[in-house]
Amino acid sequence: MDANRDARRVADGLPLGGLSERFGGDVVAPSDDVYDEARRVWNGMVNEYPAAITYCESVDDVRVAVGFAREHDLEIAVRSGGHSVSGASVVSGGLVVDCSRMEWVRVDPEKGTARVGPGATWGTVDRTTQSFGLATPGGVYADTGVAGLTLGGGTGYLSPKHGFTADNLREIEVVTGSGERVTADAERHADLFWAARGGGTPGVVTAFEFDLHPLDHDVPYFESWLPVAVADDALREYRRYQRDAPDESCVFPYFASVPAIAEFPADRHGDLALVVAGVHAGDPAVGRREFETFRGHPDAFAESFETMAYTDLQSMMDGDFPVGRRYYWKSVPLAELDDDAIGELRTAAAAAPSELSTIVVWPMHGAVGRTPESETPLAGRDADVVVNVEAAWDDPTATTDNVEWVRETCRRFRERTSIPGTLPNFAGGRAPDAEDVYAANAERLREVRETYDPDGLFAYERG
Numbered sequence: 001m002d003a004n005r006d007a008r009r010v011a012d013g014l015p016l017g018g019l020s021e022r023f024g025g026d027v028v029a030p031s032d033d034v035y036d037e038a039r040r041v042w043n044g045m046v047n048e049y050p051a052a053i054t055y056c057e058s059v060d061d062v063r064v065a066v067g068f069a070r071e072h073d074l075e076i077a078v079r080s081g082g083h084s085v086s087g088a089s090v091v092s093g094g095l096v097v098d099c100s101r102m103e104w105v106r107v108d109p110e111k112g113t114a115r116v117g118p119g120a121t122w123g124t125v126d127r128t129t130q131s132f133g134l135a136t137p138g139g140v141y142a143d144t145g146v147a148g149l150t151l152g153g154g155t156g157y158l159s160p161k162h163g164f165t166a167d168n169l170r171e172i173e174v175v176t177g178s179g180e181r182v183t184a185d186a187e188r189h190a191d192l193f194w195a196a197r198g199g200g201t202p203g204v205v206t207a208f209e210f211d212l213h214p215l216d217h218d219v220p221y222f223e224s225w226l227p228v229a230v231a232d233d234a235l236r237e238y239r240r241y242q243r244d245a246p247d248e249s250c251v252f253p254y255f256a257s258v259p260a261i262a263e264f265p266a267d268r269h270g271d272l273a274l275v276v277a278g279v280h281a282g283d284p285a286v287g288r289r290e291f292e293t294f295r296g297h298p299d300a301f302a303e304s305f306e307t308m309a310y311t312d313l314q315s316m317m318d319g320d321f322p323v324g325r326r327y328y329w330k331s332v333p334l335a336e337l338d339d340d341a342i343g344e345l346r347t348a349a350a351a352a353p354s355e356l357s358t359i360v361v362w363p364m365h366g367a368v369g370r371t372p373e374s375e376t377p378l379a380g381r382d383a384d385v386v387v388n389v390e391a392a393w394d395d396p397t398a399t400t401d402n403v404e405w406v407r408e409t410c411r412r413f414r415e416r417t418s419i420p421g422t423l424p425n426f427a428g429g430r431a432p433d434a435e436d437v438y439a440a441n442a443e444r445l446r447e448v449r450e451t452y453d454p455d456g457l458f459a460y461e462r463g
């Protein structure tokens with residue numbers, strides 16, 4: 001294990017004992033028993049060997065850790081929820097600044113805002129804000145970190161109504177690469193604030209403030225499982241629906257293999273299917289009517305319609321993406337879900353090397369598209385839909401096939417109806433090209449990073 005040996009060599013040359021004395025949290029070195037557990041992240045494909053992992057418990061700890069990295073010329077990877085798809089929150093030979101213990105959420109119902117610590121997950125934020133009948137658009141998986149998701153844009157069921165998660169960010173507190181503690185918003189350090197709304201941060205964010213919106217009722221959720229033979233027609237129906245879809249609706253068709261569980265007919269288990277799924281964030285009665293378009297499809301072999309608490313919806317996928325499995329995900333925004341793209345989706349889904357993989361079509365209508373592209377670094381707001389190609393597999397020898405399937409699928413979409421940019425949270429790989437992700441905003445983002453992190457301490461890897 002060369003990377004392991006290298007990490008030990010770097011760690012041996014560092015005064016980690018001295019760091020521990022100045023630090024409120026824990027410092028984990030390669031020689032510690034818990035090191036292997038501490039260096040692991042959600043994606044089992046990631047196998048990095050940092051020189052040390054610092055578990056911060058306060059802003060002072062973050063400052064000490066960043067200062068230590070600067071003194072000893074260590075690259076920093078910041079980790080909060082640890083759910084970076086590409087594993088960008090851990091770096092071989094560098095310092096992991098782990099914020100997972102800084103988990104807190106404070107709601108101000110009068111102002112309609114929530115202040116959130118970087119270690120909070122969406123599960124915690126949703127439960128806390130919902131106790132006030134409020135919500136902000138977060139990701140769809142409760143264990144995902146608020147920090148990484150927000151700094152990479154953030155899409156969720158409420159995005160058509162309220163925008164990307166980053167669009168709802170009002171203020172951040174940051175320890176910058178140069179060691180300063182700053183508050184950034186639309187007026188103060190406006191360039192840093194602009195960058196943080198989807199372009200990551202040249203520093204460690206130690207607090208987020210979000211706008212909240214009323215959501216004080218249950219929400220309808222439906223899904224309809226269709227044989228792949230009728231997928232093209234169903235996707236054309238979806239395209240028709242999307243043309244006038246209300247902001248409250250988030251309908252997202254996806255290709256998946258039918259799980260071998262009692263809810264599905266045994267003769268369908270393992271077959272490729274198109275699932276048309278949707279959430280309605282408005283009046284539940286309106287939502288029920290809205291989804292009549294998709295319900296009762298004559299070829300559906302399974303269908304469900306439920307009205308549930310928003311917190312239940314947000315944790316509905318718990319367990320679907322277990323820690324330690326191998327994953328490679330990448331997205332392409334499409335100008336139009338034309339017939340060509342529909343055919344490509346079906347062909348690509350049928351070619352997936354793993355039955356655990358999915359291709360998701362995510363809607364981009366409503367508030368997401370109404371925010372001017374210059375307001376945040378995020379590109380592709382004028383897309384019709386975003387296609388997320390999500391490979392998941394267990395067999396380590398199948399890695400090349402699965403990664404190549406994702407890349408080839410995205411390449412084919414790029415050649416057809418795509419528009420510049422990618423959702424940073426699904427950029428594919430640890431160090432995607434900034435122009436590929438941020439398109440015309442890449443240069444401005446680079447300038448902000450150079451201003452606040454002149455020594456280039458922070459790994460600007462995303463995904």
Ligand SMILES: Cc1cc2nc3c(=O)[nH]c(=O)nc-3n(C[C@H](O)[C@H](O)[C@H](O)COP(=O)(O)OP(=O)(O)OC[C@H]3O[C@@H](n4cnc5c(N)ncnc54)[C@H](O)[C@@H]3O)c2cc1C
Binds near residue numbers: 085143145
């Ligand atoms: C199962 C699953 C479901 C997902 N669903 C969605 C979804 O619905 N919508 C969506 O948009 N994305 C989704 N994602 C992608 C997710 O948003 C990103 O992977 C995100 O980076 C995860 O955030 P984290 O804090 O858990 O990640 P981490 O791995 O902790 O961090 C990821 C990156 O964020 C940066 N970062 C983290 N914390 C800080 C901080 N405090 N200060 C500065 N930089 C920081 C660092 O660059 C780090 O490399 C999902 C991912 C998974 C694994």
